[in-house]
Every structure is written in structure tokens, then in C-alpha cells.
Amino acid sequence: MTHLKAINRKAHRVEEFVNHAKDQDVVALQQTPAQPHIPLGCSLAFSPGWEADSTGGTAGLCQPVERDIFDCHLGCFWPAHVPDQLNHAPNWTGKCATAQKDWRKLDLVFPG
Amino acid sequence: MTSIRKGLSLIALTRREFHQFEGAGRHYLYLVPSAAIFELDAPGQAILQSLNEKGRTEDSLVSELSDRFPTSAVRETIADLVNVRAIGYEHQRDEDSSVKMLPMMPFPLNTVVLNVTNQCNLACTYCYEYGEDKIVDTEHGKQSKFMSEATAKQSVEFLLRESGRIAHMTFFGGETLLNFPVLKSTVAYARQRAAEAGKTIDFSLTTNATLLKPEIIEFLAENDIGVTISMDGPKELQNRFRVFHNGEGSYDVVAPKIKELLRRHRSRPIGARVTLTSETIDVTRIYRHLTEEFGFWEVGFAPVTTSPQQQYAIGDSGFDRMLGQFRELGHEFLEHVAVNKHHGFSNVKDTLEEIHKGVSKAYPCGAGLGLLGVSTDGDVAVCHRFAGSDNHKLGTVRDGIDRQAQTEFLEHHHIADKTDCHTCWARPLCAGGCYHEAHVRYGTTERPNLHYCEWIRGWTDTCLQIYGELAVRNPDFLARFDRDEAKAEAVL
Numbered sequence: 001m002t003h004l005k006a007i008n009r010k011a012h013r014v015e016e017f018v019n020h021a022k023d024q025d026v027v028a029l030q031q032t033p034a035q036p037h038i039p040l041g042c043s044l045a046f047s048p049g050w051e052a053d054s055t056g057g058t059a060g061l062c063q064p065v066e067r068d069i070f071d072c073h074l075g076c077f078w079p080a081h082v083p084d085q086l087n088h089a090p091n092w093t094g095k096c097a098t099a100q101k102d103w104r105k106l107d108l109v110f111p112g
Numbered sequence: 113m114t115s116i117r118k119g120l121s122l123i124a125l126t127r128r129e130f131h132q133f134e135g136a137g138r139h140y141l142y143l144v145p146s147a148a149i150f151e152l153d154a155p156g157q158a159i160l161q162s163l164n165e166k167g168r169t170e171d172s173l174v175s176e177l178s179d180r181f182p183t184s185a186v187r188e189t190i191a192d193l194v195n196v197r198a199i200g201y202e203h204q205r206d207e208d209s210s211v212k213m214l215p216m217m218p219f220p221l222n223t224v225v226l227n228v229t230n231q232c233n234l235a236c237t238y239c240y241e242y243g244e245d246k247i248v249d250t251e252h253g254k255q256s257k258f259m260s261e262a263t264a265k266q267s268v269e270f271l272l273r274e275s276g277r278i279a280h281m282t283f284f285g286g287e288t289l290l291n292f293p294v295l296k297s298t299v300a301y302a303r304q305r306a307a308e309a310g311k312t313i314d315f316s317l318t319t320n321a322t323l324l325k326p327e328i329i330e331f332l333a334e335n336d337i338g339v340t341i342s343m344d345g346p347k348e349l350q351n352r353f354r355v356f357h358n359g360e361g362s363y364d365v366v367a368p369k370i371k372e373l374l375r376r377h378r379s380r381p382i383g384a385r386v387t388l389t390s391e392t393i394d395v396t397r398i399y400r401h402l403t404e405e406f407g408f409w410e411v412g413f414a415p416v417t418t419s420p421q422q423q424y425a426i427g428d429s430g431f432d433r434m435l436g437q438f439r440e441l442g443h444e445f446l447e448h449v450a451v452n453k454h455h456g457f458s459n460v461k462d463t464l465e466e467i468h469k470g471v472s473k474a475y476p477c478g479a480g481l482g483l484l485g486v487s488t489d490g491d492v493a494v495c496h497r498f499a500g501s502d503n504h505k506l507g508t509v510r511d512g513i514d515r516q517a518q519t520e521f522l523e524h525h526h527i528a529d530k531t532d533c534h535t536c537w538a539r540p541l542c543a544g545g546c547y548h549e550a551h552v553r554y555g556t557t558e559r560p561n562l563h564y565c566e567w568i569r570g571w572t573d574t575c576l577q578i579y580g581e582l583a584v585r586n587p588d589f590l591a592r593f594d595r596d597e598a599k600a601e602a603v604l
Contacts, residue, residue: 001192001195001196002188002192003152003153003155003156003185003188003189003192004141004150004151004152004153004156004189004192004193004196005150005151005153006148006149006150007140007149007150007151007580007583008147008148008149008467008468008469008470008579008583008590009468009469009470009594010146010147010148010149010469010470010472011143011148011149011150011196011470013148013470014143014146014148014196015196018195018196021195
């Protein structure tokens with residue numbers, strides 16, 4: 001920031017946050033106004049984490065829970081928790097055309 | 113970010129919540145609800161001025177200010193102001209600004225205030241505990257008149273069980289020293305138990321000073337017990353309300369005892385706590401008397417808590433008068449600390465510390481959260497002012513905190529539910545004000561104290577100006593708040 005000078009401690013924290021936010025422009029799907037953005041939502045974006053949002057529900061998660069499965073294991077840091085689709089279980093999502101509808105069809109994969 | 117901003121260029125920018133103030137010729141912005149303070153430059157001032165009446169798009173701001181500032185400066189400043197949420201796009205509120213989040217539980221207990229007795233040897237006519245506004249019947253009610261040693265010990269165990277590494281115990285009354293034997297044995301017991309538990313415990317008390325005598329003063333000094341004296345100032349002001357049961361004033365009794373206490377007890381700074389009424393608003397004179405005549409290190413003032421019908425209640429004109437006097441003494445404080453001289457007007461110092469940290473409160477004080485009151489029978493209450501009241505009970509020292517009652521209390525007193533406060537820029541510091549004051553005025557702790565909003569805003573504005581001045585003239589004084597905190601954390 002060049003035109004505002006942080007004076008008290010909270011202002012320094014706000015400034016730090018603003019500067020940091022610029023470096024890592026990761027935003028949530030639900031953020032308004034909607035922004036041109038490839039959803040790479042993960043817990044970097046907002047603190048509450050995956051399982052529950054700040055109110056204890058799932059509505060405010062950085063992305064709909066149904067999307068976790070794909071965004072996480074393809075694009076994020078969580079691959080260890082889902083089958084390795086590149087090498088080991090290429091057809092793991094074969095029966096799951098729409099995660100929102102078909103997620104029950106995703107089965108466990110056992111080491112062969 | 114640039115592309116996003118382009119997309120928003122058609123939407124008007126409007127002012128968000130903030131309060132502007134000046135100090136040492138600088139222009140500052142106090143942001144709400146973040147409580148961050150930024151200094152504005154000339155383009156920043158001009159932009160906020162332009163947005164004063166209605167929203168404008170970024171382009172219209174740029175063209176309006178083009179003869180005064182380069183386009184790039186206006187655009188950069190707009191970006192800065194949007195980033196800190198001083199301004200924002202019309203109809204697009206920050207979703208997280210009104211979220212009601214309760215503190216993480218269990219919240220560690222920091223302080224218990226022990227009402228070691230509810231009896232008093234004075235009969236101060238404005239007293240909230242005995243007067244017409246009392247909550248608990250201490251004369252014929254079910255609570256014991258004195259706390260037993262057993263209950264005091266249970267209170268120690270309760271505090272050490274619920275606290276973090278550092279615990280505070282404050283002795284209160286009635287007149288605290290009427291139960292000096294229990295106080296004395298409790299300090300010894302608490303020290304021993306704290307050492308066993310690997311915790312640090314610290315003690316303080318409030319007294320009217322009538323019962324101070326050499327052996328008590330010796331005990332307080334030797335045990336590093338913090339002392340606050342309730343006192344209203346020069347003789348005729350002290351004797352106006354602070355009287356014995358026979359109506360006689362207490363000044364001549366307490367004056368020599370306080371002088372002896374201040375002479376002997378040097379291990380901790382001793383403060384005076386003044387209750388202001390409509391009939392005794394004379395802040396500077398009271399301050400002078402207590403610091404110069406007596407040598408108190410600090411003096412704090414609070415308006416009397418009472419229903420508005422009482423003659424001594426402070427009304428609108430009284431609050432105006434009090435504000436004028438607070439401002440005068442506040443400026444004297446500023447001129448002292450600007451050149452590193454001590455000044456003991458504690459109201460301003462406490463507020464400056466909160467401003468410096470950028471405190472933004474969901475609750476007006478720590479009551480029911482980090483601070484709890486304990487009645488003579490060991491009932492735990494929201495704070496000492498509610499000790500013994502069944503309606504404000506949050507458990508007992510024996511059974512612990514009633515977590516359900518505590519959660520309900522926190523649910524019902526959150527700033528998010530005080531809709532009257534939602535348009536007030538002073539809410540990060542005030543959060544609706546004292547629960548007890550609200551209870552006396554409106555019959556419920558849940559209401560914000562709307563009768564003194566103007567006073568709160570006026571006083572907060574004054575403290576912000578003092579802060580702004582000090583940020584230029586003696587920033588090291590403000591940095592001391594950080595150092596003190598770092599020191600306290602180092603102990604942990």
C-alpha cells in the first residue's frame with residue numbers, strides 16, 4: 001500500500017494481509033462478486049478447513065463438498081487420501097460422471 | 113486483480129464504516145469493525161470527501177480529481193481504500209462483517225472477583241449494592257454475609273482449575289477488609305496451591321480505606337497485593353455520598369490511613385477509583401487532590417450506576433460537562449506523556465492501549481468469559497456486581513462453570529444482536545457498555561446502554577485524537593504497550 005500508512009497494530013496486520021492476499025490470489029467459489037477464477041479452493045484460502053465452515057455447517061466452505069473429491073486429488077495437496085488415478089486406479093471415477101449425483105458409486109480401492 | 117477491477121468499474125464505490133479524526137495535523141481513519149487506524153494522504157482525503165454524499169464510479173472519481181492529482185495516484189489510493197475496506201462497491205457487503213462467532217470454549221478463566229463479604233461499614237448513598245437499585249438483598253437474602261474460609265479455598269481451587277498459567281484473584285465486597293482474616297488465609301493458601309499447580313497467581317483488592325491499619329498495610333505491602341481505593345476526592349465531595357451509617361462523612365477517617373498506605377506500600381502502583389455523580393462532576397479538581405494531596409499513582413473515573421430517576425444520576429447535560437472535563441484532563445495527559453512524564457489519568461491510558469492493539473469487541477468486557485464474580489456462598493456470577501443473583505448465576509465454585517448457562521449468556525449478549533449498535537462507529541471499543549449499567553437502566557443486561565452513546569463517541573473521539581498526536585510526537589510511548597505485552601507473554 002502506498003497511500004495509506006498503517007498506524008496501530010491492527011492496521012499493520014491488515015496491511016500484511018492485503019499484501020499477502022495479492023501474492024496468493026486464491027478465492028472461494030462462493031465469494032462475491034464472482035471472480036474469474038479456476039477453482040483451486042483449499043484450506044489456504046480460508047481457515048476453517050475442509051470439514052466444516054466457520055458456523056459449523058458446510059454451506060460456507062471454500063467450495064461445495066461434492067467438489068472436494070476432484071479438486072483435491074487432481075489439483076491439490078490431498079492425493080494421498082484418494083486413489084492414485086494416474087498410475088494405480090485409472091478407472092476409479094469411471095462410474096461417477098457427476099460427483100454431486102454419483103459420489104456413492106466411488107468405491108474403495110485395495111492395493112492389488 | 114486488474115481484470116477484476118475492470119469488471120467492477122461500472123459499479124459505484126461508496127463509503128464503508130469508519131470514523132475520521134485528526135491529530136498533530138495528520139488525518140486519520142479509524143476503520144469499523146476492524147479497528148485499524150491508517151493515516152490518509154491528500155488523495156485519500158479527497159476521495160473520501162467526494163464519496164461523502166453519494167457513491168461514484170472509479171472513473172468519475174478519477175476525472176473529478178484529475179486537476180488535483182495524477183490519475184495513477186487516484187487509482188492506487190482507491191485500490192488501497194478498497195483493500196482495507198474503507199470504501200467498497202455498492203450493494204456488495206462484506207459477508208464476514210456481521211458474522212456472529214462465539215469465543216472458543218472452554219475460554220480460560222483469568223480473574224475471579226471474590227465478594228468476601230456483602231456487608232459494608234459505610235452507607236454510600238449511591239451504592240448499587242445497597243441502594244434502591246440493588247439486585248441482591250444482602251440484608252435479608254439467602255446469601256451469607258461473610259464468605260467462609262472453606263468457600264474461599266474452594267474459590268482458589270476453582271480458579272486454578274479453570275485458569276491458564278497466570279491467574280488473578282481480586283477481593284471485593286461490601287467492604288473487603290471487614291473479612292480480613294479470610295482474605296489473609298486465602299492469600300497464603302492460594303500461593304501454596306498455585307506453586308503446586310505450577311501457576312502464577314496475583315492478588316488485588318478494592319477497599320474504602322476506613323479499616324486500614326498498620327498490620328493490614330504491612331500485609332498488603334509484603335504480599336504485593338494491588339490496592340484500589342474507592343474515593344471521591346476532596347473532603348466535601350467525598351463526604352457528599354461516602355458516609356457512615358450515621359450519616360457522617362468518611363474523609364477525615366480515610367485520609368490519614370490512605371497516606372500511610374501510600375507511604376508504606378511501594379511494591380505496586382496504587383490507584384483511586386472515583387464515582388462521579390451529577391453533584392460531584394469536578395474531574396480536574398478531584399484528580400489534583402488525589403494525585404497531589406495524596407500521591408495516588410493513577411486515578412480512574414466512572415459515572416455512577418443508577419436508574420435515571422435518582423437525583424444524583426448523570427443526565428445528558430452532566431455527560432456533556434463530564435466530557436468537557438475529561439477532554440481537558442486528557443489533553444494534560446497528552447502533554448505529559450508526549451515528553452515522557454508520568455500522568456495518572458487511567459481512563460485515557462486504558463483506552464489508548466485498546467486503540468493501539470486495535471481491539472474490536474464482541475462483548476463489552478470480560479464478564480462471563482475471562483472474569484467471573486463469586487458470591488459469599490460460592491455462587492459464580494457474570495461479574496462481581498451480580499454476585500449472589502440467581503438470575504445471573506453461571507455455576508458454583510464447587511461444581512464449576514455451568515457451560516450451558518455460560519454459552520447462553522454469550523449467545524444473548526453478542527454485539528451481533530445489539531442492532532442499535534450496528535450503525536455506531538464506536539462499537540469496536542464499546543460493544544454496548546456495562547451489563548450492570550444496562551440492567552439497572554433497562555432491567556436487562558442484553559440491552560446496549562443507549563443513554564450514554566454521545567458520551568462514549570465523544571470520549572472515544574478524544575482518545576483517538578490523543579492517539580493520533582502521540583503516534584507523531586511520542587510513538588515510543590505507544591510501542592510500550594507492545595513491549596509490556598511481549599514481557600507478559602515471555603512469562604508464559
